[in-house]
Amino acid sequence: MAPAEAASAAMIETRGLRKVFTSRKGPVEAVAGVDLRVEEHEVFGFLGPNGAGKTTTLRMLATLLPPGGGEATVAGADLRRQPALVRTRIGYVSQAGGADSEISGRSELEFQGRLYGMGRAEAARRAAETLEVLELTECADRVVRTYSGGQKRRLDIGLGLMHRPRLLFLDEPTTGLDPQSRARMWDEVRRLRDAGTTVFLTTHYLEEADALCDRLAIIDHGRIVALGTPDELKRRVAGDVVTLGLAGAGEQALALLGAQDFVREAGREGDVLRLYVDRAETAMPAILRLLDGAGLALETMAMSRPSLDDVFLHQTGRSLREAAS
Amino acid sequence: MKLLRDSWLVYQRYLGILLRNPAWVIIGVTQPVLYLLLFAPLLKSIARMPGFPPGGAYNVFVPGLLIQLGLFGAAGVGFSLISELRFGVIERLRVTPVSRAALLIGRAMRDVMNLLIQSLILVLLALPFGLSIHVGGLLLVLALIALIGLMMASISYALAFALRSEDSFAPLIFTATLPILLLSGVLLPLSLAPGWLRDVARANPLSYAVNAGRAIFNDHLGDPSVLHGIGIMAVLAAIAVAVAARSFNRAAS
Numbered sequence: 001m002a003p004a005e006a007a008s009a010a011m012i013e014t015r016g017l018r019k020v021f022t023s024r025k026g027p028v029e030a031v032a033g034v035d036l037r038v039e040e041h042e043v044f045g046f047l048g049p050n051g052a053g054k055t056t057t058l059r060m061l062a063t064l065l066p067p068g069g070g071e072a073t074v075a076g077a078d079l080r081r082q083p084a085l086v087r088t089r090i091g092y093v094s095q096a097g098g099a100d101s102e103i104s105g106r107s108e109l110e111f112q113g114r115l116y117g118m119g120r121a122e123a124a125r126r127a128a129e130t131l132e133v134l135e136l137t138e139c140a141d142r143v144v145r146t147y148s149g150g151q152k153r154r155l156d157i158g159l160g161l162m163h164r165p166r167l168l169f170l171d172e173p174t175t176g177l178d179p180q181s182r183a184r185m186w187d188e189v190r191r192l193r194d195a196g197t198t199v200f201l202t203t204h205y206l207e208e209a210d211a212l213c214d215r216l217a218i219i220d221h222g223r224i225v226a227l228g229t230p231d232e233l234k235r236r237v238a239g240d241v242v243t244l245g246l247a248g249a250g251e252q253a254l255a256l257l258g259a260q261d262f263v264r265e266a267g268r269e270g271d272v273l274r275l276y277v278d279r280a281e282t283a284m285p286a287i288l289r290l291l292d293g294a295g296l297a298l299e300t301m302a303m304s305r306p307s308l309d310d311v312f313l314h315q316t317g318r319s320l321r322e323a324a325s
Numbered sequence: 326m327k328l329l330r331d332s333w334l335v336y337q338r339y340l341g342i343l344l345r346n347p348a349w350v351i352i353g354v355t356q357p358v359l360y361l362l363l364f365a366p367l368l369k370s371i372a373r374m375p376g377f378p379p380g381g382a383y384n385v386f387v388p389g390l391l392i393q394l395g396l397f398g399a400a401g402v403g404f405s406l407i408s409e410l411r412f413g414v415i416e417r418l419r420v421t422p423v424s425r426a427a428l429l430i431g432r433a434m435r436d437v438m439n440l441l442i443q444s445l446i447l448v449l450l451a452l453p454f455g456l457s458i459h460v461g462g463l464l465l466v467l468a469l470i471a472l473i474g475l476m477m478a479s480i481s482y483a484l485a486f487a488l489r490s491e492d493s494f495a496p497l498i499f500t501a502t503l504p505i506l507l508l509s510g511v512l513l514p515l516s517l518a519p520g521w522l523r524d525v526a527r528a529n530p531l532s533y534a535v536n537a538g539r540a541i542f543n544d545h546l547g548d549p550s551v552l553h554g555i556g557i558m559a560v561l562a563a564i565a566v567a568v569a570a571r572s573f574n575r576a577a578s
């Protein structure tokens with residue numbers, strides 16, 4: 001290892017990474033100062049709603065977009081001063097895919113290998129190997145246009161893996177896939193991590209971030225609002241969540257229950273109230289009594305452990321499911 | 326060295342895509358062939374008019390057709406780039422260590438190769454009608470077409486990067502190309518034109534290419550217009566390549 005790499009064992013380290021786009025409606029601050037560290041051999045996730053700045057961050061780290069500000073080292077190379085070195089060490093699979101539709105998967109993979117300097121024979125061997133691992137051998141010689149959604153996505157990832165990068169960026173690897181293909185993709189990502197590849201992926205899906213990522217950052221409006229393992233993040237939202245459905249009385253109920261000592265935090269979306277309490281078991285009878293006493297009609301009631309959505313809600317005041325703006 | 330290797334790789338890939346549907350090579354040449362079959366016969370009588378250049382109708386008309394083919398044949402190549410941009414193909418290639426200039430040069434070379442095949446088809450079809458040309462002249466004309474194709478393909482790719490929408494790309498490029506074509510004396514020689522039109526045409530670089538093409542088909546290979554035409558096209562092609570290569574490099578934003 002070069003001395004520069006020895007100084008920092010992190011696979012990615014950014015300091016104040018920024019990007020402002022100028023659009024017709026004025027400047028858009030897509031990434032507003034991102035500081036993060038991605039360790040070697042982990043699956044790191046970027047969770048955030050549409051327009052949060054996930055793709056823009058990834059494109060900067062993959063040398064596709066010059067950073068508007070800040071510094072970063074990626075796979076041991078300086079992003080601004082050594083972009084060519086970064087490119088040899090990373091793989092990047094964009095949200096849009098990457099494989100051409102009018103060509104066969106095998107020729108795409110072989111071409112990709114040649115672009116990384118492999119000879120003809122080596123590229124062919126590595127392409128066959130990649131097809132095998134991703135279970136694409138059956139459709140390898142058909143044009144990509146005829147692939148299923150899951151096959152196409154696996155090929156996209158194969159293109160990013162041809163040169164065995166240490167670091168793989170996956171921008172929304174499972175968006176648009178059916179549950180079965182999604183589960184396959186998760187297995188694929190875990191297998192990569194176990195084989196020593198660091199994976200940096202983005203997702204909209206809470207379950208995906210929860211199940212797949214060793215650590216994750218929640219990003220909103222270009223800023224990281226929370227960072228840690230899924231469990232750490234959920235623990236930060238103390239206690240349990242009680243969700244109440246009220247018939248047309250959401251506002252009054254919020255005023256009433258929000259003032260109680262046992263309620264740490266309360267949020268309302270229409271007539272649905274979310275209360276963060278220390279212990280749901282003791283809070284629920286109290287809530288029932290209070291609502292009854294005030295004559296407010298309760299329609300539904302549920303308790304749950306906090307989810308990543310609660311973490312998002314806690315940090316931003318909006319639900320991730322509804323933040324798609 | 327790397328630029329050469331990478332350009333060759335990129336050329337092979339895009340040639341492979343083209344040859345998957347070889348029908349497109351033929352479809353691309355149908356329009357000039359129709360001109361040859363259905364329009365050129367009208368010129369037989371006009372060719373006797375005063376002011377019509379010497380050499381016979383076909384030797385005057387076919388060089389114009391070839392240049393039209395070079396221009397329009399390459400004008401549309403940016404179309405496929407737009408969908409590649411949308412499907413992330415270009416981003417994927419730009420993340421590899423490939424020379425980004427090679428991404429342009431390789432695919433423009435494929436476009437030029439396509440044009441050269443089409444030009445040969447056109448010339449062969451014109452021979453039975455009385456076109457006459459020597460091998461040396463033919464090679465020189467092909468060089469001229471290659472430069473025009475290289476220039477136009479590069480402009481087309483640069484425009485595709487700038488617009489990123491098929492809906493605005495097609496009307497814009499074809500509307501912009503047509504007056505340049507008409508003002509170059511492609512269909513009929515400008516020697517027939519009124520004075521003002523001839524003056525406007527003189528400011529049109531493409532008219533020098535057309536003059537060069539006609540001189541070559543007239544067997545005047547040493548005529549200064551040949552050198553002018555090829556020289557002007559070479560300079561413009563170099564500028565267009567530089568501009569388009571820059572778009573491949575900074576495809577960002």
Ligand SMILES: Nc1ncnc2c1ncn2[C@@H]1O[C@H](COP(=O)(O)OP(=O)(O)OP(=O)(O)O)[C@@H](O)[C@H]1O
Binds near residue numbers: 021029030050577578
């Ligand atoms: N090339 C661009 N020009 C102008 N604005 C842009 C450009 N690319 C992105 N933006 C804007 O920057 C913001 C962040 O976009 P980005 O694509 O990074 O979001 P994202 O988190 O990846 O969203 P999604 O989940 O929808 O993919 C958005 O407001 C977007 O409109």
Ligand SMILES: [Mg+2]
Binds near residue numbers: 054056095
């Ligand atoms: Mg995105």
